[in-house]
Amino acid sequence: MTMRILFIFFFIFSVAGVSAQADPTLRKYYEQVRLLFKEQEAFKTVSYVEQRWRLPGNKGFDESIYYVENLLKKAGYINEAAAKSGDRLTYRIEKRPMRRKTWEPVDAVVEIVGEKEPLLSFRTNRNMLAINSASTPSDGIEAELLYLPKTSADALATQQLEGKIIFSEQPVSQVDRAMAGKNVAGVMGYSVPAYTQPDKHPNSIQFSSIAQVDSSKKQGFGIVLSTSARNRLKELVSKGPVRLRVKIEAKSYQAEELTLVADIKGSEKAEERFVFSAHVQEPGANDNASGVGTLVEMASVAAQLYKSKTVLPQRSISFLWGDEISSTRRYIVEDSIRAKGIKWGMSLDMVGEDTQKTGGTFLIEKMPDPSAVWTRGDEKHTEWGGRPLPESAIVPHYFNDFMLSRCLDQAATNGWVVKTNPFEGGSDHTPFLNAKIPGLLLWHFTDVFYHTDADRIDKVSAWEMKNVGVSALAAAFTLTANNEKLVHYLIEEYKQSALKRLAIEAALSKTAIEKGGNKETEIHILEVWAKFYMDALGKMAEIPCTQMETLTLISDAQKVVDDKRKEIISLFK
Incomplete structure (x- = not known):
């Protein structure tokens, strides 16, 4: 077993150091494109x-x-x-x-009644307005804010919703769906993936959308909250009633794509x-x-x-x-x-x-x-x-x-x-x-x-x-x-990629088995990788006008990969 392990490491080292000579045509492509x-x-x-x-x-x-x-x-x-x-x-x-109208935001602002600085402004948070939101009257609307931790049917059953702006810590589209037919003034949603690092970037807002309703119904609006805006509203509602003033200008119209x-x-x-x-x-x-x-x-x-x-x-x-x-x-x-x-x-x-x-x-x-x-x-x-x-x-x-x-x-x-x-x-x-x-x-x-x-x-x-x-x-x-000669270079390059991948996977399988992994599973993984590369090599015949020399090189490369597959698999048996 020791000799087999040593062979695997030697195999990985030797393949990792192999590189094909750069093709002159390919090199020329790079030089010309870089220049221009x-x-x-x-x-x-x-x-x-x-x-x-x-x-x-x-x-x-x-x-x-x-x-x-x-x-x-x-x-x-x-x-x-x-x-x-x-x-x-x-x-x-x-x-x-x-088939459906396009949408275009123009301006928006959300203010907390009684405060000078806006909570959100389109000029600094251009994603604050959910796609498909309708305009308010030119002088805006004023309404009470209702914070709902959940928008399930049971949670809504005890709430007076009509005429209020509904705020929930859910995607704005989800809040909008929950409020369908309930005659609310508008909705607010908060949903931020962890990878956006909201604590570090508290003013970031990911764009989102609400449903576009048909012409027989009134289109509402949705506001997408930043982390700082969410925190501010939660702080205020914990102390008592909050009223907001919302002013939106957006366009929706028939168009061509x-x-x-x-x-x-x-x-x-x-x-x-x-x-x-x-x-x-x-x-x-x-x-x-x-x-x-x-x-x-x-x-x-x-x-x-x-x-x-x-x-x-x-x-x-x-x-x-x-x-x-x-x-x-x-x-x-x-x-x-x-x-x-x-x-x-x-x-x-x-x-x-x-x-x-x-x-x-x-x-x-x-x-x-x-x-x-x-x-x-x-x-x-x-x-x-x-x-x-x-x-x-x-x-x-x-x-x-x-x-x-x-x-x-x-x-x-x-x-x-x-x-x-x-x-x-x-x-x-x-x-x-x-x-x-x-x-x-x-x-x-x-x-x-x-x-x-x-x-x-x-x-x-x-x-x-x-x-x-x-x-x-x-x-x-x-x-x-x-270019037939260029394809010959690509075949050699791809063969080396195949050998390198088999070396990597052999090392991973070796480690997996040492940690108690199933040997047959690891052998199967290696077999699948080898077959993947041999089949892929076969498809390289489509790159040039098919010629016997290219097909021979592909066949030779497939044999090298298959031989290496057999060699590696033998070490695991």
């Missing part, structure tokens, strides 16, 4: 977009879309309606009537494509003005390289800006022929974090691999939330490790911190995965300002955006190039 990517231009876009409270159809959302459109025009993209057959840089704005799509048409396999998406809605700077700004600068760089004939993708590259998840889902499902050609999808969401200020780390959220089933070692779910998946959810593919390698290539030049997390979902990568298309999320977490009104431009790093943009665009160029 103007992070301050990306930052300017973020600055413009983050000033606007963005929901599909509202003024801020539309202004952001048209701002990006103008940048695309300057970069050389031509509106499809005016494009000629030979134009390969094009864009379009898709317009769809919305806009989606902006730009394309670089591939020179040979134009029907196949790499698709990037960055959602526009949400009011924050990092979430997701940073994705919007990074993606438009990537599109600009790609256009420059195309026009100079420096990089001519053989497959198409598409860039999409719209409403989170729904715009990406429609892009996939509305055109079945186009959907068949989507080979890779990537979401840019919260990619500009100043990690020193937000506490977030850059992450690649992976497609479901075995780490989503057995999350151990350095693999960790974020505080956003994740859960173990069944083995049946595993999707063998090279995209996870390929993108990690692309980001690590960039990190090697400047010390950028790159990590991954197991699949959790919740952004624009999920529609790709739901459609059986490889999809990844580039993001940051844990961000103490996530979804709060403190997510402003001062929390954004232009340097971080450039690292993400360079890595993502280099990845797209690599996979759309149809």
Whole structure:
């Protein structure tokens, strides 16, 4: 047994030191993109977009879309309606009537009657007003505050609710649902995740919403409380009756939803494509003005390289800006022929974090691999939330490790911190995965300002955006190039990733068994990881035009991985 343990450690050490020689084509992509990517231009876009409270159809959302459109025009993209057959840089704005009204906040203030300073003001807490809240009369309303620790039916049965502002320490949407049909003046809710560190940031408010009622009913309002506002109100109600004065100005109106799509048409396999998406809605700077700004600068760089004939993708590259998840889902499902050609999808969401200020780390959220089933070692779910998946959810593919390698290539030049997390979902990568298309999320977490009104431009790093943009665009160029020699490099690189992962998992299994873990379970985990990599290697045949040499290299790499699997498993028997 001692010799076997020593062998495992030797194996880990030897694999960890292996690295493939950098491919000259890939190296050239990085150099060219780094040179042209103007992070301050990306930052300017973020600055413009983050000033606007963005929901599909509202003024801020539309202004952001048209701002990006103008940048695309300057970069050389031509509106499809005016494009000629030979134009390969094009864009379009898709317009769809919305079934429900859009919403736009203008101003709001909550005052405690008898006090000079407002409890909350929209000017300093732009998330205080729940989405879909209606305006008050122009001079506001005054009403008694009723604090309810619970809003269950039993708790409400003994209360006089009519005409009062109801305050409960629950999400404002939950308070709003409990008060449906009860003719209250308005509702207030308080619900703050621990990762936002409310004791340290007592004035932060995460945006939230209340239900939008149909035209036959009166739309109410919801106020989302900060920790300091919650504490102040609880202090006052403990001493006696409290009256509040609330003044709200908000707009709700029928509108069209806009989606902006730009394309670089591939020179040979134009029907196949790499698709990037960055959602526009949400009011924050990092979430997701940073994705919007990074993606438009990537599109600009790609256009420059195309026009100079420096990089001519053989497959198409598409860039999409719209409403989170729904715009990406429609892009996939509305055109079945186009959907068949989507080979890779990537979401840019919260990619500009100043990690020193937000506490977030850059992450690649992976497609479901075995780490989503057995999350151990350095693999960790974020505080956003994740859960173990069944083995049946595993999707063998090279995209996870390929993108990690692309980001690590960039990190090697400047010390950028790159990590991954197991699949959790919740952004624009999920529609790709739901459609059986490889999809990844580039993001940051844990961000103490996530979804709060403190997510402003001062929390954004232009340097971080450039690292993400360079890595993502280099990845797209690599996979759309149809370059056989480059793919051979990628096969060797991926083989090394597989061997490294098997070494890591072998060490973890060894430790688990020493602590009393089931040997058969650990062997099964190792078998699943090995099969994942062998199957993923097989899928690399789709990257180039299939040639015998590539297939032979893939087969050879699979054999190396399988041989190592057998070697490791033998040590546990």
